[in-house]
Amino acid sequence: MSDHPLDLDALALSIKDWGRELGFQQVGITDVELGEHEAHLKRWLAAGYQGEMDYMAAHGDKRSRPQELVPGTLRVVSLRMDYLPGDTQMAQRLSEPEQAYVSRYALGRDYHKLIRKRLQQLAERIQQQIGPFGYRAFVDSAPVLEKAIAEKAGLGWIGKNTLVLNRKAGSYFFLGELFVDLPLPVDAPHGSEHCGRCSACMDICPTAAFAGPYQLDARRCISYLTIELKGSIPVELRAPIGNRVFGCDDCQIVCPWNRFARATEQGDFQPRHGLDNSSLAELFMWTEEEFLSRTEGSPLRRAGYERWLRNLAVGLGNAPSTIPVLQALNARREHPSELVREHVAWALERHGAL
Numbered sequence: 015m016s017d018h019p020l021d022l023d024a025l026a027l028s029i030k031d032w033g034r035e036l037g038f039q040q041v042g043i044t045d046v047e048l049g050e051h052e053a054h055l056k057r058w059l060a061a062g063y064q065g066e067m068d069y070m071a072a073h074g075d076k077r078s079r080p081q082e083l084v085p086g087t088l089r090v091v092s093l094r095m096d097y098l099p100g101d102t103q104m105a106q107r108l109s110e111p112e113q114a115y116v117s118r119y120a121l122g123r124d125y126h127k128l129i130r131k132r133l134q135q136l137a138e139r140i141q142q143q144i145g146p147f148g149y150r151a152f153v154d155s156a157p158v159l160e161k162a163i164a165e166k167a168g169l170g171w172i173g174k175n176t177l178v179l180n181r182k183a184g185s186y187f188f189l190g191e192l193f194v195d196l197p198l199p200v201d202a203p204h205g206s207e208h209c210g211r212c213s214a215c216m217d218i219c220p221t222a223a224f225a226g227p228y229q230l231d232a233r234r235c236i237s238y239l240t241i242e243l244k245g246s247i248p249v250e251l252r253a254p255i256g257n258r259v260f261g262c263d264d265c266q267i268v269c270p271w272n273r274f275a276r277a278t279e280q281g282d283f284q285p286r287h288g289l290d291n292s293s294l295a296e297l298f299m300w301t302e303e304e305f306l307s308r309t310e311g312s313p314l315r316r317a318g319y320e321r322w323l324r325n326l327a328v329g330l331g332n333a334p335s336t337i338p339v340l341q342a343l344n345a346r347r348e349h350p351s352e353l354v355r356e357h358v359a360w361a362l363e364r365h366g367a368l
Contacts, residue, residue, distance in 0.1 A: 016314060016359070019097050020196075022196070022197060022198050022199060023199055024089075025140070025143065025144065025196070025198065026043055026198045027190075028043065028143065029043070029091060029136070029140060031196075032096075032136055032140075033091075033093050033136055036136055037095060037131045037132060037181065037279070037280060038094060038095050038132070038190075039094055039095060039096050039171050039187065040093065040169050040180070040183075040225055041091060041092070041093050042091075042092045042093075042164070042167030042168040042169050042201045042255070043090070043091050043092070043167055043198050043199065043200050043201050044089065044090050044092060044163060044166040044167040044168075044200050044201065044203070045088070045089060046079065046080040046081045046087055046088065046089070046165075048078045048079070048080075048159055048163070048166070049078075051078060051162035052075065052078035052079070052159075053160050055070075055077065055078055055126040055159065057070050058186060058229070061225070061231075062233075062315070063225070063229070063230065063231045063232050063233065064232055065232045065233040065238060065242070065243070065364065066242060066243060066244060067232060067238070067242055067250065069157070069206075073157040074155065076157050077157035077158065077159055078162070080115070080158070080163075080193055083156070083157060083193070084148075084150045084193045086148050086195040087148075087150075087193040087194065087195060088194065088195055088196060088197050088198075089193075089194050089196060089197065089198045089200065090163050090167070090190055090191050090192070090193055090194070091136075091191065091192040091198075092160070092163045092164045092165075092166075092167035092169055092189065092190075093129075093133070093189070093190045093192070094164065094169050094170075094178075094180070094187040094188065094189055094190075094275065095125075095129060095132075095188050095190070095278075095280070096124065096183060096186060096187045096275070096276055096277075096278045096279075096280075097118070097119050097122075097186055097187060097188055097278050097280070097283045098118060098184075098186035098275050098276065098277050098278055098283055099121055099122060099277065099278060099283050099284050099290075100277040100278075100284070101277075103290070103291075104116075104118055104121075104263070104290060105263075105267050107257070107291075108256065108257065108258075108264075110257070110337070111256065111257050111291070111332060111333045111334060112257075112294060112295070112333045112334060112336065112339065113257060113291070113293055113294065113299050114257060114259045114289075114292050114293065114294045114326070114329060114337050115256070115257050115258045115259060115262075115329075116259060116260045116261065116289045116290070116314070117237065117258075117260055117261025117263050118186065118263055118266075119186075119188070119197070119261065119283075119313065119315055120260055120261055120289075120312065120313040121283070121284070121285040121286065121289050121290050121329060122280075122282055122283040122284050122285060122286055122312075123282040123283065123286070123311045123312060124311055124312055124313050124315070125153070125154075125188045125282075125283070125313070126153050126154065126155060126235055127311075128282050129153045129190040130151055130153045130190070132190070133151035133152075133153065133190050133191075133192050134151055136192060137149045137151065137192060139198075140194075140337050144196075144274050147194065147195060147196055148194065149192055149193060149194045149195070149197035150192075150193045151190070151191070151192050151193075152190065152191045152192075152193070153188070153189075153190045153191075154188070154189070158191055160181075160189045160190075160191060161176070161177070161178050161189070163179060163191055164178045164189050165203060165204050166203045166204075166330075167200075167201055167203075168201040168202055168203060168204050169189075169204070170183075170185075170204055171204045171205075171207040171208065171209075172207070172228065173185070173207065173209050173215070173228075173269070173271075174209045174212070174213065174215055174216060174224070174227040174228055174263040175215035175216070175224070175230070175266070175269065176229075176230045177265070177266065178226060179207075179208070179209070179269065180271070180274075181208060181271060181274065182274055183274060183275060183276065184266070184269065184271045184272035184273070184275035185265065185269060185271065185272060185275070186272065186275045192216050198325045208271070208362070209227070212270060213227070213327045214267075214268040214269065214270070215264075215265035215266075215268060215269055215347055216224075217268075218264045218265060218268045219264060219265060220236065220254040220255065220256060220258075220264060221234045221235065221236055221239075221251050221254045221255070222234060222264070223236070225237040230247050234251065235262070236254075236255055236258050236261070236262035237261045237262050237263075239251060239255065240255070240258065240259060240260050240261060240317065240325045241260065241261060241316055241317055241321075242323075244321070245353065246324075246353065246356060247325075247328060247357070249360070252328045252331065252332070252357075252360065253331075253332060255328055255332065256329070256330070256332050257294060257329045257333065258262050258329070258331060259294070259297070259322075259325040259326050259328075259329050260313075260314055260317060260322075260325060282329070286308075286312065287308045289314075291340065294326055294329045294330050294333055294339070294342070295330065295338040295339055295341070295342035297322075297326055297344075298326040298327070298330060298342045298345075298346065299321065299342055300322075302319045305319045305322060306319070308328060311353070320351050320353055320354060321353075323346065323349070323351070323354045323357075324353055324354055324357045327346070327354065327357035327358045327361050328357055328360075328361065330342060330361050331335055331343075331357070331361030331362075331364040331365070332344050332361055332364070335337050335365045335366075335367070339365070339368055340362075340365060343358055343361050343365070343367070344362070344367075346358050347359070347362065
C-alpha cells in the first residue's frame with residue numbers, strides 16, 4: 015500500500031461503484047463475526063440434514079470464521095448478480111409432464127467462472143487504487159457461509175426457504191465474496207426479515223423438504239436429490255420429483271418477493287441447447303459425447319452423464335405413457351450402468367411395461 019493514509023470510506027464507496035460497473039447489482043461489506051450463523055449451522059449438521067454433503071461438515075469452523083479460512087481477513091465484500099433468464103416459460107414446463115424442467119440457474123453457462131473473473135477484476139481495480147493488499151475471491155466453491163455473509167452485508171434476509179431474499183430483487187441471484195485485509199467501514203445488516211406469515215415456499219415443496227421455517231432437510235430436497243446425491247433416489251421421493259431433472263425452483267416460483275425479480279443482462283445466463291424447451295425423451299437419448307459437448311461450461315456437468323440419465327429416467331417414469339416415452343425407456347433398459355438400469359426399470363414398471 016502507499017504511504018498515504020487510506021480514505022476507507024471513499025474506498026468502500028468506490029468498491030461498490032466498481033462492483034456495479036462489473037455487472038453486480040448490489041455490493042455490501044461486513045465484518046467476520048458470524049457466531050449466530052455458526053450456531054445455526056451446527057444445529058443443522060447435528061440433525062443430519064446435510065445428507066451426503068460431507069463437505070458441509072469438513073474444515074472445522076473455517077466455514078463460519080472467514081479469518082481462519084483466510085488468515086488476515088478483516089472484512090468480506092459480498093456481491094450479488096441476477097441470473098433470471100427472462101421469460102423462459104419455465105413455470106409452465108412443470109405442467110407439461112413430457113417436458114424436462116431444468117432449474118433456471120442452470121439453463122445457461124456455469125456462473126462460477128464468470129463471477130470469479132469479475133471478482134478478480136474488482137480486486138485488481140482496488141489494487142490499482144491503493145497498491146498491493148491481501149484478498150481472496152470465492153464463488154460457492156469453498157467453505158464460506160455466503161448467505162449469512164450476504165445477510166450481514168445488507169443484501170437481503172435469509173427467508174423461510176433458506177435462500178437470501180431481497181425486497182427489490184427477489185431471490186434469483188448468485189452470490190460472490192471477496193475476503194480482504196482492509197478495515198473497511200461495514201454496512202448495516204439487513205435486520206428484520208420480511209416473510210411474515212407467508213408459508214408458500216414450505217407448502218409448495220413437492221417432497222416436503224422443509225422441517226420448519228428456515229430449516230431445509232437437504233435429504234428430501236429435489237436439488238440435492240438430482241445434483242448432489244450420488245446413488246439411487248429414494249423410491250418414495252421419485253414420484254414427487256415429477257419432471258424436474260436438474261434442480262428445483264418451486265420455492266422461488268411461489269415466493270411473492272420474486273414479483274420484483276428482474277431479467278438478467280448477462281448473455282451467459284441465457285438458455286443454451288434448448289434446455290428451456292426440451293422433452294424428457296429427447297434429452298434421455300443424448301449419447302455421452304452429446305452430453306459432454308452440450309454441457310461444456312454448464313452447471314449440468316456437476317451431475318455427470320450417469321446421474322443425468324438417472325434423473326431423466328425418473329422424469330420419464332412420471333410422464334404419460336406415450337410412444338416417445340416408452341421408446342426412450344426401452345432404449346436404455348440394458349444400459350451398462352446399474353444405477354441407470356434400476357431407475358429405468360422403476361419407470362417402466364410405473365408404465366406397466368416392464
